[in-house]
Amino acid sequence: MALLETTDLHVRFELFEGMSxxxxxVNLKVERGERVAVVGESGCGKSLTARAVxxxxxxxxxxxxGSVRFDGSELLSLSERGWRSIxxxxxxxxxxxxxxxxxxxxxxxxxLFKVIIRGGRARTKRRAREIAREALRHTAxxxxxxxxxxxxxxxxxxxAQRVLITMALVNEPELVLADEPGSALDVTVQEQTxxxxxALGDELGAAVLIITHNLGVVRExxxxxxxxxxxxxxxxxxxxxxxxxxxxxxxxxxxxxxPRLTGEMLPQPIEGVVPDYTAAPVGCRFHPRCxxxxxxxxxPPPVVDLGGGHRVACVLPEAAP
Amino acid sequence: MGVAGFILRRSxxxxxxxxxxxxxxxxxxxxxxxxxxxxxLGSVATPExxxxxxxxLHLDESLPIQYWEFIKGLARGDLGESLVTRRSVxxxxxxxxxxxxxxxxxxxxxxxxxxxxLGIIAARYRDTAVDNVARLFALLGVVTPSFVWAxxxxxLLSFVLGLLPVAGRLSEAFDPPPMVSGMYTLDAxxxxxxxxxWDAIQHLILPAxxxxxxxxxxxxxxTRTNMAExxxxxxIEMARxxxxxxxxxxxxxxxxxxxxxxxxxxxLDFAVMxxxxxxxxxxxxxxxxxxxxxxxxxxxxxxxxxGTVLVIGAMFLIVNIIVDMLTAYINxxxxxxRRVA
Ligand SMILES: Nc1ncnc2c1ncn2[C@@H]1O[C@H](COP(=O)(O)OP(=O)(O)O)[C@@H](O)[C@H]1O
Ligand SMILES: [Mg+2]
Numbered sequence: 001m002a003l004l005e006t007t008d009l010h011v012r013f014e015l016f017e018g019m020s021x022x023x024x025x026v027n028l029k030v031e032r033g034e035r036v037a038v039v040g041e042s043g044c045g046k047s048l049t050a051r052a053v054x055x056x057x058x059x060x061x062x063x064x065x066g067s068v069r070f071d072g073s074e075l076l077s078l079s080e081r082g083w084r085s086i087x088x089x090x091x092x093x094x095x096x097x098x099x100x101x102x103x104x105x106x107x108x109x110x111x112l113f114k115v116i117i118r119g120g121r122a123r124t125k126r127r128a129r130e131i132a133r134e135a136l137r138h139t140a141x142x143x144x145x146x147x148x149x150x151x152x153x154x155x156x157x158x159x160a161q162r163v164l165i166t167m168a169l170v171n172e173p174e175l176v177l178a179d180e181p182g183s184a185l186d187v188t189v190q191e192q193t194x195x196x197x198x199a200l201g202d203e204l205g206a207a208v209l210i211i212t213h214n215l216g217v218v219r220e221x222x223x224x225x226x227x228x229x230x231x232x233x234x235x236x237x238x239x240x241x242x243x244x245x246x247x248x249x250x251x252x253x254x255x256x257x258x259p260r261l262t263g264e265m266l267p268q269p270i271e272g273v274v275p276d277y278t279a280a281p282v283g284c285r286f287h288p289r290c291x292x293x294x295x296x297x298x299x300p301p302p303v304v305d306l307g308g309g310h311r312v313a314c315v316l317p318e319a320a321p
Numbered sequence: 322m323g324v325a326g327f328i329l330r331r332s333x334x335x336x337x338x339x340x341x342x343x344x345x346x347x348x349x350x351x352x353x354x355x356x357x358x359x360x361x362l363g364s365v366a367t368p369e370x371x372x373x374x375x376x377x378l379h380l381d382e383s384l385p386i387q388y389w390e391f392i393k394g395l396a397r398g399d400l401g402e403s404l405v406t407r408r409s410v411x412x413x414x415x416x417x418x419x420x421x422x423x424x425x426x427x428x429x430x431x432x433x434x435x436x437x438x439l440g441i442i443a444a445r446y447r448d449t450a451v452d453n454v455a456r457l458f459a460l461l462g463v464v465t466p467s468f469v470w471a472x473x474x475x476x477l478l479s480f481v482l483g484l485l486p487v488a489g490r491l492s493e494a495f496d497p498p499p500m501v502s503g504m505y506t507l508d509a510x511x512x513x514x515x516x517x518x519w520d521a522i523q524h525l526i527l528p529a530x531x532x533x534x535x536x537x538x539x540x541x542x543x544t545r546t547n548m549a550e551x552x553x554x555x556x557i558e559m560a561r562x563x564x565x566x567x568x569x570x571x572x573x574x575x576x577x578x579x580x581x582x583x584x585x586x587x588x589l590d591f592a593v594m595x596x597x598x599x600x601x602x603x604x605x606x607x608x609x610x611x612x613x614x615x616x617x618x619x620x621x622x623x624x625x626x627x628g629t630v631l632v633i634g635a636m637f638l639i640v641n642i643i644v645d646m647l648t649a650y651i652n653x654x655x656x657x658x659r660r661v662a
Contacts (some may be wrong), residue, residue, distance in 0.1 A: 155574070
């Protein structure tokens with residue numbers, strides 16, 4: 001049984017302009033201890049997937065269908081009470097922008113202690129402080145007390161990012177959802193962030209679902225990868241296969257858009273933009289941008305299993321590269 | 322920067338503003354048309370009598386000299402003599418100001434203690450029936466002027482329902498409590514006169530409510546808007562992702578950031594109340610500064626005009642300093658400046 005499994009996950013928003021159908025049947029799985037990436041352009045619904053998994057959309061006007069199972073039990077029908085034993089305890093989340101994810105009017109300590117207490121690790125603030133100190137040292141923060149007493153705006157981006165990682169991991173969750181960790185920071189800090197997450201995740205044996213628009217991050221961090229386009233998973237494979245034998249035209253386009261240090265090929269940006277979800281293309285959502293599009297693409301694409309966990313949702317899975 | 326330093330700097334700035342205000346009002350009071358001495362003495366007085374009074378008031382001197390005389394008096398706590406009451410303006414103000422202050426403080430308290438929670442509830446239960454009722458209520462408060470509320474509440478609660486006294490600060494049956502602050506409710510408490518206290522409260526409720534409703538509606542709307550904005554922030558979703566309780570998010574993690582912009586406006590609303598208090602006092606025959614101030618202007622009672630304006634100006638500045646201190650307290654970015662680590 002997979003640790004996390006979403007099945008045919010749909011998310012729609014009723015907007016003034018009409019029904020915005022963003023997630024269009026997302027299927028993905030994360031096994032225990034596994035590092036999985038979801039990659040796609042900005043606006044493809046990656047963050048929305050993570051928020052749906054943690055039940056955070058119930059505070060919006062989102063309509064959700066399908067299933068999200070965690071360790072065998074359904075999360076979508078969970079009560080607020082039921083979420084208490086999941087959020088922050090069994091699933092930790094690292095939000096995208098560390099400066100926006102911390103409350104500017106409370107100290108880091110106030111927020112981290114609360115995370116620890118709500119996570120059931122400590123009853124008193126005193127005990128929470130001990131745990132927090134230890135955990136911050138673990139994320140290579142030399143002077144934990146100074147960080148705990150600081151307000152978020154007093155921290156550098158790198159420190160704030162490590163605080164977020166600490167929060168996600170301090171209660172020793174089984175799964176960490178990481179939304180573009182470090183992407184708001186410079187490249188060196190981003191690399192440090194990934195290394196740190198990897199080390200801590202391994203140590204805990206936690207599975208990590210990392211969300212990114214950056215294929216470099218996928219290659220560096222993940223074992224398996226899902227490629228997402230406009231609210232659907234278009235291809236899934238282990239990382240090596242994805243980079244060496246990509247099958248979906250969107251995956252290939254993504255790979256060609258990556259700037260390279262060697263070789264004479266200039267990066268080729270993908271033509272067009274992610275569709276408006278109130279009027280998303282029928283059938284394969286990528287077909288209006290696809291160089292290989294044909295009439296059959298107006299129908300929902302079949303999911304072709306190529307073996308070895310490599311699946312692609314395309315009518316032309318064999319199309320020449 | 323310590324709290325003491327902050328208060329000291331702000332007080333110094335406030336004194337500069339007060340000096341400026343005193344010069345301005347001093348000059349304005351003297352250039353509006355009409356001879357104060359003649360107005361004070363009436364048409365039957367002889368020119369000699371008028372001239373004598375003009376001398377006593379230094380009205381024939383140049384403006385700078387008049388101002389210098391005024392400042393010399395002020396240093397002794399003497400604001401000069403009122404031409405209407407023929408008493409020291411300082412004493413007149415000590416008699417009337419506490420009543421106004423009591424009214425405005427009570428209204429301010431209602432504004433904050435009812436308006437802000439109403440806004441929190443509306444934001445917490447956004448777009449539900451609770452929210453709509455709170456918003457309607459708040460809107461009514463904002464669009465209806467204080468004196469209309471005053472008349473309406475008086476008719477409803479005093480005349481029709483007979484729940485509360487119609488006017489005044491205290492029933493005939495009670496003597497005013499020994500003066501400490503001049504505010505009857507507070508002084509009655511200090512003296513341990515419970516029945517007088519209760520009577521004073523009953524007299525205070527209607528005018529304070531009438532005065533508070535506009536600010537209260539505004540406070541509720543502002544709090545709701547700012548809370549709703551904060552609810553859209555990433556750190557609120559983050560708090561939920563870590564299973565923080567909803568009521569704790571509302572009352573702690575969303576409220577504090579939402580109060581930063583709200584406080585400043587509440588301070589301004591409080592200042593507006595000082596102005597509206599004059600109208601409400603008139604309706605409820607509340608013996609505050611309103612009647613005194615209005616007569617001072619109509620009769621060109623120079624010293625009384627200057628005294629009244631300075632007291633209101635000082636009060637305005639004190640409210641401002643308090644609001645700034647509270648803002649600095651809840652907003653660490655003001656307290657600490659940026660980035661240290
Ligand atoms: N609360 C919401 N209401 C309406 N639309 C939303 C809401 N949240 C997300 N969306 C839409 O979902 C789409 C995907 O967003 P997101 O998941 O943030 O993309 P990504 O993380 O892949 O960049 C966007 O078009 C966004 O406008
Ligand atoms: Mg995103």
